[in-house]
Amino acid sequence: MTFGEKIKEARTHHNLSQVELAEKVGKSRRTVIDWENGKALPRTRKVYEALAKVLDVSVPYLLTDEEAFILSAEEQFGYRGKKDARQLVSELTGLFAGGKMAEEDMDALMFAIQQAYVDAKRNNKKYTPKKYQKHTDSPD
Numbered sequence: 001m002t003f004g005e006k007i008k009e010a011r012t013h014h015n016l017s018q019v020e021l022a023e024k025v026g027k028s029r030r031t032v033i034d035w036e037n038g039k040a041l042p043r044t045r046k047v048y049e050a051l052a053k054v055l056d057v058s059v060p061y062l063l064t065d066e067e068a069f070i071l072s073a074e075e076q077f078g079y080r081g082k083k084d085a086r087q088l089v090s091e092l093t094g095l096f097a098g099g100k101m102a103e104e105d106m107d108a109l110m111f112a113i114q115q116a117y118v119d120a121k122r123n124n125k126k127y128t129p130k131k132y133q134k135h136t137d138s139p140d
Helices: 003-013 018-025 029-036 045-055 065-096 103-123
Strands: none
Touching: 003 018, 003 029, 003 045, 018 029, 018 045, 045 065, 065 103
């Protein structure tokens, strides 16, 4: 089930109109329409949390694994991390297109690659020349 389908189903279950949902989460009706039609996704975890609270569902229920990875990358590494994570997910999805790999194996591989991405981002700190490094050694 897509994010849009989940939102629409939960919204109708709670007898909320698109306008009412939009007001409760602080967004426009157009945004809710775009979510439900699969044209957009919330940009921050804060919006997912607001939706989850209003719709009485959990945040993990609303997020796919890929969306959770992208949001996590943004929280840890900023806009560039989000952009890189989105590109990685897109390329990996293309890699699996039409394949004959079991769903569990695809999920495991996707998770392993995502974890490798996060580890690489953490380990790849920019090089700082020695003359600009701060030394903690104090002369005695």
